[in-house]
Amino acid sequence: MAPSTIKLNTGHAMPQVGFGLWKVDNATCADTVYNAIKVGYRLFDGACVADYGNEKEAGEGVARAIKDGLVKREDLFLVSKLWNSFHDGDQVEPICRKQLADWGIDYFDLFIVHFPVALKYVDPSVRYPPGWAVDGKDDVQLSNASIQETWTAMEDIHKKGLAKSIGISNFQGSLILDLLRYAKIRPATLQIEHHPYLVQPTLLKLAESEGIAVTAYSSFGPQSFIELEWQKAKDTPVLFEHPVVTKIADRTKKTPAQVLLRWATQRGLAVVPKSNNPERLQQNLKVTDFDLEQADLDAISGLDRHLRFNNPTDVSPPFAHF
Numbered sequence: 001m002a003p004s005t006i007k008l009n010t011g012h013a014m015p016q017v018g019f020g021l022w023k024v025d026n027a028t029c030a031d032t033v034y035n036a037i038k039v040g041y042r043l044f045d046g047a048c049v050a051d052y053g054n055e056k057e058a059g060e061g062v063a064r065a066i067k068d069g070l071v072k073r074e075d076l077f078l079v080s081k082l083w084n085s086f087h088d089g090d091q092v093e094p095i096c097r098k099q100l101a102d103w104g105i106d107y108f109d110l111f112i113v114h115f116p117v118a119l120k121y122v123d124p125s126v127r128y129p130p131g132w133a134v135d136g137k138d139d140v141q142l143s144n145a146s147i148q149e150t151w152t153a154m155e156d157i158h159k160k161g162l163a164k165s166i167g168i169s170n171f172q173g174s175l176i177l178d179l180l181r182y183a184k185i186r187p188a189t190l191q192i193e194h195h196p197y198l199v200q201p202t203l204l205k206l207a208e209s210e211g212i213a214v215t216a217y218s219s220f221g222p223q224s225f226i227e228l229e230w231q232k233a234k235d236t237p238v239l240f241e242h243p244v245v246t247k248i249a250d251r252t253k254k255t256p257a258q259v260l261l262r263w264a265t266q267r268g269l270a271v272v273p274k275s276n277n278p279e280r281l282q283q284n285l286k287v288t289d290f291d292l293e294q295a296d297l298d299a300i301s302g303l304d305r306h307l308r309f310n311n312p313t314d315v316s317p318p319f320a321h322f
C-alpha cells in the first residue's frame with residue numbers, strides 16, 4: 001500500500017506518518033534511522049537543539065540507506081528545525097547550512113521555526129547544539145529578533161532552495177494570524193503538541209482554514225515525558241491504559257498506541273512518533289489503514305484536559321521569570 005501523504009500548500013507531498021528523532025541516542029541513531037527506512041518510514045523529524053543532538057548520526061543512517069539502494073534522496077522527506085538561539089535574521093541561513101552539512105544533504109524538505117521564542121545567539125564554535133540557557137547551564141537570555149525578522153530569513157532560505165517548504169512549531173493562533181499579515185510565503189505546516197489531553201480544536205480549525213497542515217507531536221501524551229522523569233507526567237493517567245482507549249483497541253484489535261495515532265491521522269493530522277524499540281517503531285507506521293468510528297474519535301477527543309507538557313517554563317526552570 002502506498003504510504004499516505006498530505007499535500008502541502010507548497011505543492012509537495014508530506015508523508016502522514018514519520019519518525020521523531022527526539023531522545024534517540026547518538027549511539028543507536030544511525031542504525032535506528034536505517035532500520036526505520038527499511039521498514040518503510042520516509043519522513044524523519046529532527047532538530048538542532050541540545051536534547052536531540054543527533055543530526056549527524058541521523059544523516060549517517062540516511063546516507064547508508066541511500067548507498068545500499070533502499071531509497072533515493074528524493075524518496076525521503078527530511079525535516080529539521082531552527083533553534084531559538086538562531087532567530088536573528090543574519091543567523092538563519094548559516095545555521096541552516098550547518099545543519100544541512102551535518103545531515104550530509106543539500107536541502108531540507110521542511111525547515112520549521114521550533115518555538116516562537118528568540119534567544120541570544122550562541123556561536124556554534126562555543127557550544128553546539130545549544131539549549132535554552134546561553135551558558136549551557138541556567139542563564140536564559142533573550143534576543144531582540146521579532147518573528148517577522150526570523151520569518152523573512154526563513155523565506156530567504158526557501159527561495160535559495162535550502163528548504164522546499166518552511167513551517168512553524170509551538171505557535172498559538174494569535175501569533176499565526178500576525179505572521180500571516182506579513183508572510184510572503186505562508187507556513188506549510190504547524191507542528192504542535194497534540195494528544196487526547198491537549199486537543200486544541202480551535203487552533204486546528206484555524207490552521208485548516210489557513211491551509212496550513214498540522215503535525216502532532218507527543219501523540220502519546222505523558223509517555224514521552226515520563227521517560228524524562230517529569231513529575232507532571234508521572235501524575236497523569238497513562239493514555240495507553242485509559243479505558244476509553246483500551247476498549248477501542250480491544251474492539252479494533254489494534255494496540256492503544258495505534259488507536260492514539262489513528263485518532264490523529266484520521267482527523268487529517270500528520271504524526272511523528274518516536275520509538276527506540278524496533279517492534280514498536282514498526283507498529284507505529286501502521287496507523288492509516290484502518291478506521292475508527294466517529295463515536296470513537298469523539299470519545300477520545302472528550303478526554304481533553306488542556307494539559308500541556310512541553311512548556312518552556314517547565315522545560316527550563318530559569319525561563320520561569322520571563
Ligand SMILES: NC(=O)c1ccc[n+]([C@@H]2O[C@H](COP(=O)([O-])OP(=O)(O)OC[C@H]3O[C@@H](n4cnc5c(N)ncnc54)[C@H](OP(=O)(O)O)[C@@H]3O)[C@@H](O)[C@H]2O)c1
Nearest residue numbers: 020021022045169217218219220224257273274275276280
Ligand atoms: N516541535 C517540538 O517542539 C517538539 C516537541 C516534542 C517532540 N517533537 C517531535 O515529535 C516526536 C514525537 O514526540 P515525543 O518524542 O515527545 O513522543 P511520543 O512519540 O509521543 O512518545 C514517545 C514515547 O512513547 C513510547 N512509545 C513509542 N511507541 C510506542 C508504542 N507503540 N507502544 C508503547 N510505547 C511507545 C516511547 O518509548 P520507546 O522509545 O521505548 O518505544 C517513548 O517513551 C519527537 O521525537 C520529535 O521529533 C517536537
